[in-house]
Amino acid sequence: MTSYGQFCPVAKAMELLDERWTMLVLREMLAGSTHFNDLRRGNPKMSPTLLSKRLRTLERAGVVKRSVERGRTSYTLTECGEELRGVVESLGAWGVRWIGQLGEEDLDPHLLMWDMRRTVPVDAWPARRTVVAFELTDVTPKAARWWLCVNGGEADICDYDPGFDVTVTVTAELRTLTEVWRGDVSWQQAIKDEQVELTGPSTAVRAVPGWLGQMQLASVPRLDSQLAHER
Template sequence: MSSRRSYGSYNDGCAAAHALDLIGERWTLIVVRELLLGPKRFADLQRDILGISPTVLSQRLRDLEARGIAVRRTLPAPARVDVYELTPWGSKLEAVNAALSLWAVDSPDLPWDADMSPDTLVLAMRAHARADAGSSAPARVVLRLSDSRIAGADPVTYTAYVSHEGARVEQESPAGPIDAEVDATTAGWKACVLGQAPLADMPDVRVTGSMAAVEALLRATGMESAAS
């Protein structure tokens, strides 16, 4: 029988309490969240998680590695840089992140005016993703999101798929034809996805191609319509 940790542990046989032993420390789940869509370098994580110090980030990554939640590996040449990524077990935490997101939107203290990283905003879309009954045909939309929190931030590319059967958003460049492209800041796109702001009212959201495809994506990932 393995021994329980005494320092910093709830020393509780409940699996939920053990989960908090693993990921309940400040910043840990935020670091996990930023790795859910794919591997990142240390510098990428420090850029995307505003407010975390290099020392704390290093410690949280070491803890995640020690607990089997994340691993560090070196990319092959010519990159040859270290990246951190979640293990298959660690990747299952997306369901936890989604459940927390769906639960917390009812909080009266949710900081609606606070901005989000591109990955965080896309994870919110994935948490709310569902079928769009109004879609007459499947649509593929390319999203290029620039972090509003960081001046001159390079856009991150995602591809969204929506139909009457379901919706999903992946961090990838599209393979094959697309129906529309969206270039937006995270602040502008958040207002559309989470605040249901009309696209026409958002000057920092530019749509190229089928507006109907983009509107279908918003119906399939927008927070308010998810509750209706």
């Protein structure tokens, strides 16, 4: 860690937290990820070597606790780490209000589907196994098709056909689906504008926006467009 050479508590905190990827690793842990591969799925552009390094640094700082049970390593936040929840949530809310533009480099189907998988309100889904398929029309074929399966209160995401009957298919561009998930556009508006197409039985089609919902920060109020233009 690089020292700022200041006694200021903000400076001391940032000596640990402003290393690249550190806050995103913490974001993933606060969202419930405890295993290395899950942390990787939440940060798909982060190398395994760098993730290992960041976890060791956080462990030495007392933010993360590493444990091994039955040969499997897990990482959990200590009381110190859990106290950062408000910091991460405030940063996310600030980003929603003030950093609205998404570049092409910000669009990642792997991260989008992983975030959906861990956030969808499974209690709103039917009790039987239900599968929603996604067809992304503007990405490479290898990353264009996904299957979200909810069964027994558990959600799983696959980038290959799991072999179950599909209840509804969602067809959209990656940018559109990302904007809907973020709350920049509502499901209803995207469907009305034919930016999102839902295919399947009418009852299930009507239920899909409730099944999928939006990301946790989607409810953060946006700035008035005029205010955003004047800043």
